[in-house]
Amino acid sequence: MSWWEVLVQQTINGLTRGAVFALIALGYTMVYGIIELINFAHGDVFMLGLFISLAWFALLGVTTTLTGWQLLTLLPLVFVLTMLTTAALNVAIDRVAYRPLRRSTRLAPLITAIGVSFMLENVALLWKGPAPIAYPDVFPSVDILREWFGVDSAIFVTTKDMLVVGATIPLMVALHYFVSRTRWGKAMRATAQDRETAQAMGIDVERTILMTFFVGGALAGAAGLIQGMYYNIGMWWMGYQAGLRAFTAAVLGGIGSMPGAALGGLFIGFLSAWSDQYISARWTNALVFAILILVLVFRPQGLMGERSAEKI
Amino acid sequence: MTGPGVRAAALVAALLAYPFVDKALGFQTVHAVSDGMIYVLLALGLNIVVGYAGLLDLGYAAFFAIGAYAMGLLNSPVLGSPLYGHAWSFWLCIWLAAAMSALLGVVIGAPTLRVRGDYLAIITLGFGEIIPVAIRNLGDITVDIGGWRPIERLNLTGGENGVNPIGRPYLPGVPFETDPVPWYFLILIIGAASLWSMNRLRDSRLGRAWMAIREDETAADCTGVNPISTKLLAFALGASFSGFAGSVYAAKLQAITPGAFEFQVSIMLLCMVVLGGAGSLKGVILGGMLITVFDRVVLTQTTFMVRAAGRAAGVAALTTADLTLWRWFFFGLGLVLVMLLRPEGLAGRRLRPVAVGVDDAEDPMVLEPPPPPRAEAIPRWLRDRAPRGAAADPRVPILEVRGVVKQFGGVVALNEVDLLVPHGAIIGLIGPNGAGKTTFFNVVTGLIRPDGGRIALVGASLAGLRPNAIVALGVARTFQSIRLFPQMTVLENVLVGGHCRLAATVAGAVLRPPAVRAEESRARARAHELLAFTGLGDKADELARNLPYGDQRRLEIARALATEPRLLLLDEPTAGMNPRETEALTELIGLLRRELSLSVLLIEHDMEVVMRISDRITVLDYGTRIAEGTPAEIQRHPKVIEAYLGTGGEQDLAARDRSR
Numbered sequence: 001m002s003w004w005e006v007l008v009q010q011t012i013n014g015l016t017r018g019a020v021f022a023l024i025a026l027g028y029t030m031v032y033g034i035i036e037l038i039n040f041a042h043g044d045v046f047m048l049g050l051f052i053s054l055a056w057f058a059l060l061g062v063t064t065t066l067t068g069w070q071l072l073t074l075l076p077l078v079f080v081l082t083m084l085t086t087a088a089l090n091v092a093i094d095r096v097a098y099r100p101l102r103r104s105t106r107l108a109p110l111i112t113a114i115g116v117s118f119m120l121e122n123v124a125l126l127w128k129g130p131a132p133i134a135y136p137d138v139f140p141s142v143d144i145l146r147e148w149f150g151v152d153s154a155i156f157v158t159t160k161d162m163l164v165v166g167a168t169i170p171l172m173v174a175l176h177y178f179v180s181r182t183r184w185g186k187a188m189r190a191t192a193q194d195r196e197t198a199q200a201m202g203i204d205v206e207r208t209i210l211m212t213f214f215v216g217g218a219l220a221g222a223a224g225l226i227q228g229m230y231y232n233i234g235m236w237w238m239g240y241q242a243g244l245r246a247f248t249a250a251v252l253g254g255i256g257s258m259p260g261a262a263l264g265g266l267f268i269g270f271l272s273a274w275s276d277q278y279i280s281a282r283w284t285n286a287l288v289f290a291i292l293i294l295v296l297v298f299r300p301q302g303l304m305g306e307r308s309a310e311k312i
Numbered sequence: 313m314t315g316p317g318v319r320a321a322a323l324v325a326a327l328l329a330y331p332f333v334d335k336a337l338g339f340q341t342v343h344a345v346s347d348g349m350i351y352v353l354l355a356l357g358l359n360i361v362v363g364y365a366g367l368l369d370l371g372y373a374a375f376f377a378i379g380a381y382a383m384g385l386l387n388s389p390v391l392g393s394p395l396y397g398h399a400w401s402f403w404l405c406i407w408l409a410a411a412m413s414a415l416l417g418v419v420i421g422a423p424t425l426r427v428r429g430d431y432l433a434i435i436t437l438g439f440g441e442i443i444p445v446a447i448r449n450l451g452d453i454t455v456d457i458g459g460w461r462p463i464e465r466l467n468l469t470g471g472e473n474g475v476n477p478i479g480r481p482y483l484p485g486v487p488f489e490t491d492p493v494p495w496y497f498l499i500l501i502i503g504a505a506s507l508w509s510m511n512r513l514r515d516s517r518l519g520r521a522w523m524a525i526r527e528d529e530t531a532a533d534c535t536g537v538n539p540i541s542t543k544l545l546a547f548a549l550g551a552s553f554s555g556f557a558g559s560v561y562a563a564k565l566q567a568i569t570p571g572a573f574e575f576q577v578s579i580m581l582l583c584m585v586v587l588g589g590a591g592s593l594k595g596v597i598l599g600g601m602l603i604t605v606f607d608r609v610v611l612t613q614t615t616f617m618v619r620a621a622g623r624a625a626g627v628a629a630l631t632t633a634d635l636t637l638w639r640w641f642f643f644g645l646g647l648v649l650v651m652l653l654r655p656e657g658l659a660g661r662r663l664r665p666v667a668v669g670v671d672d673a674e675d676p677m678v679l680e681p682p683p684p685p686r687a688e689a690i691p692r693w694l695r696d697r698a699p700r701g702a703a704a705d706p707r708v709p710i711l712e713v714r715g716v717v718k719q720f721g722g723v724v725a726l727n728e729v730d731l732l733v734p735h736g737a738i739i740g741l742i743g744p745n746g747a748g749k750t751t752f753f754n755v756v757t758g759l760i761r762p763d764g765g766r767i768a769l770v771g772a773s774l775a776g777l778r779p780n781a782i783v784a785l786g787v788a789r790t791f792q793s794i795r796l797f798p799q800m801t802v803l804e805n806v807l808v809g810g811h812c813r814l815a816a817t818v819a820g821a822v823l824r825p826p827a828v829r830a831e832e833s834r835a836r837a838r839a840h841e842l843l844a845f846t847g848l849g850d851k852a853d854e855l856a857r858n859l860p861y862g863d864q865r866r867l868e869i870a871r872a873l874a875t876e877p878r879l880l881l882l883d884e885p886t887a888g889m890n891p892r893e894t895e896a897l898t899e900l901i902g903l904l905r906r907e908l909s910l911s912v913l914l915i916e917h918d919m920e921v922v923m924r925i926s927d928r929i930t931v932l933d934y935g936t937r938i939a940e941g942t943p944a945e946i947q948r949h950p951k952v953i954e955a956y957l958g959t960g961g962e963q964d965l966a967a968r969d970r971s972r
């Protein structure tokens with residue numbers, strides 16, 4: 001492979017990784033935007049999303065690669081079922097672990113969030129065992145350049161790459177529509193800006209927060225499903241790392257900003273793929289965290305956000 | 313002997329006797345107990361950061377790692393350290409390890425100080441992740457730049473294999489090689505010494521500063537506590553304790569690997585702190601012991617029991633059950649349950665003590681009137697300080713503000729505002745809501761940097777100074793929305809006010825030489841006097857949050873006076889007070905000026921109060937000074953009447969006020 005083929009290949013890898021990060025980052029940023037909580041357990045909801053989607057596939061009897069009509073019926077069905085399950089899970093987490101602490105100090109719900117994260121990881125560990133789990137190759141993998149266009153290239157672009165992009169973009173468009181055009185979205189934006197005023201205007205703040213967790217959880221579930229179908233492997237500890245990378249993405253894009261989270265996710269995706277290739281996979285984590293620290297210290301409002309001042 | 317004395321003696325006897333009893337009975341638990349004590353020591357260090365200073369640290373294991381690796385690398389043959397192999401090596405390295413951990417504490421702390429609480433937590437987590445990654449990868453470094461290799465296969469940390477062996481401590485005749493008992497006593501001594509110093513630190517000027525930062529950083533800054541150095545000190549000291557713990561851990565285990573310092577360790581330590589009660593030494597020890605026992609004894613023993621029960625009942629699933637796999641589930645559950653049900657921890661101070669007769673206190677009929685302030689009650693030391701202010705050149709105003717400008721985005725909050733506070737004057741600052749009065753206070757006290765203009769205190773510019781530095785120069789303030797340190801006692805609140813007038817350092821706070829003792833007891837006496845003067849004398853030991861509203865206002869003034877100010881800035885001091893309380897407070901302000909020639913700048917909405925006690929009044933409207941003059945002039949000033957009543961308002965300002 002020539003150097004530019006490596007670069008292109010790693011950029012494609014980065015794009016698919018970044019799409020998954022972006023979906024997770026959206027959940028972080030939405031929750032932070034509305035209740036100023038770093039939902040530490042969010043990465044683990046993503047991880048459980050992968051295992052839950054696996055369970056839905058198993059329940060529907062899917063163990064091998066899906067064919068034509070199944071792709072159009074079963075796959076969307078599993079998407080919906082997985083997203084509903086993780087959405088419900090995320091709402092339940094909020095109800096149990098965060099909601100009673102709404103009026104408490106900022107750090108209290110963060111500590112419970114860490115607690116929930118450990119519980120979820122442990123549940124996955126006991127459910128699936130300590131070893132990585134093979135995820136069946138449900139989505140057909142076709143080497144597009146070679147098989148469809150007959151181009152003989154060292155670069156691999158498969159239908160799975162298309163799946164990641166093809167599933168992520170509609171989800172983001174739908175989210176954008178939901179937040180900017182619907183009543184629920186308007187309530188969410190109002191609550192994020194000023195909870196008390198929103199309440200005074202007749203918005204049911206608790207229902208709005210619930211909806212935020214619901215949507216965030218659904219996106220994390222979709223990300224888990226996509227991750228499983230793309231990489232064909234799942235580990236109980238993957239939520240922690242993915243979650244922190246996604247959080248980095250959300251911070252990078254300016255926490256609270258949805259376009260920021262999407263772009264930040266892509267950026268972290270590219271960066272981690274390039275780092276794996278050009279520096280060393282062993283250092284990628286340190287690099288991502290170094291970026292997280294630098295952004296939080298020097299530009300906590302993110303690359304696109306605006307700084308807000310404390311009221312005295 | 314008294315009850316607590318007997319209990320303490322019994323505890324010491326039990327701790328000393330334990331390893332011999334254990335040996336005699338053949339339990340062989342000394343090893344495990346010593347290991348548990350190392351974690352308790354770590355938790356105590358973390359408690360300084362989390363419990364005292366209120367900085368959530370999710371990467372504390374990084375300091376543990378640095379302590380362990382400092383000991384490991386300095387005192388082992390792996391990297392060819394010259395310190396290895398001497399009798400004194402361990403005893404020297406343990407101090408070096410603590411120093412290196414403290415240094416890392418400062419390195420990690422320094423960039424994070426400007427960051428908010430939850431972001432700071434994530435940054436510490438980031439460092440906690442980076443350090444093990446670095447340790448793993450620095451065991452085999454090769455830098456390859458186009459074939460040129462300046463560094464090839466350099467081993468800095470032992471990499472994935474870790475460091476092994478590590479030199480043991482050496483004392484003549486003490487078998488550190490074969491017997492766990494000397495280790496137990498070594499750790500016990502380090503632990504006891506740490507506990508002793510932490511206890512003393514907590515009850516010092518430094519401990520109070522940490523708690524003030526935890527309670528309200530802005531208010532602490534405006535009370536003379538430097539948040540940056542205070543937080544850095546918490547990080548450094550917290551880290552140094554983990555340096556001791558880490559080096560003992562390394563020497564005891566004889567081998568360290570990067571896996572021992574992962575995120576989970578940080579969380580387990582956090583669990584110990586939170587479970588027992590952040591900020592309480594007893595609580596942290598209790599939490600640490602409970603978790604260690606739970607982890608090492610309860611989980612394994614219950615697993616045996618469940619398996620035995622499973623075999624007896626013939627349930628196959630139970631015979632292979634392994635509860636130790638649930639370890640992290642229980643830790644997570646513990647964190648959630650404690651935060652939800654008992655956020656102050658098992659041994660922490662109850663947040664909402666059942667105050668006897670709360671209802672009575674809230675009933676205005678039984679509310680005892682605040683005692684009228686008396687000139688005789690003014691603490692002597694405040695009086696003694698007063699002439700110094702008066703002796704200065706009376707022609708130089710205490711505060712001189714010229715052309716101060718502040719913009720927020722496109723909004724001009726302050727537009728070329730001038731204001732003069734002569735020595736011993738009471739100056740009123742009034743204006744409609746949003747006129748920029750509080751912004752003006754924030755600019756003078758250094759919370760907000762002005763975009764232009766000059767601010768001088770007795771002729772010296774305040775430009776660029778942090779709020780705590782301005783307090784040290786003699787400017788104290790209160791806040792429009794009361795900002796006390798709610799979880800500290802009334803007395804502690806006032807003592808924090810004295811922070812910038814005290815000098816004790818870490819060594820002084822721990823060792824308490826006579827000078828520190830004298831300083832501390834003087835500060836306490838003065839605080840009590842101030843409380844008596846402000847009518848809070850009998851409430852010194854109550855938590856500030858439990859005071860009724862009027863008392864909280866007066867406590868804020870007492871705290872401000874404790875900073876020994878030359879200029880006092882009061883932001884709506886009578887807001888929300890009943891007429892009687894307002895009367896007493898007005899009296900108090902007048903008294904301070906009369907007796908101490910203290911200068912006062914006063915924001916106040918109660919026109920009766922402002923008109924009565926102010927020498928001169930400045931009126932702001934939309935950030936611009938629209939009038940300045942004596943109360944009588946202000947009442948007649950057409951622009952003021954217009955600003956308050958709108959154009960065409962015929963009623964006189966004072967008339968409106970009288971009719972209220």
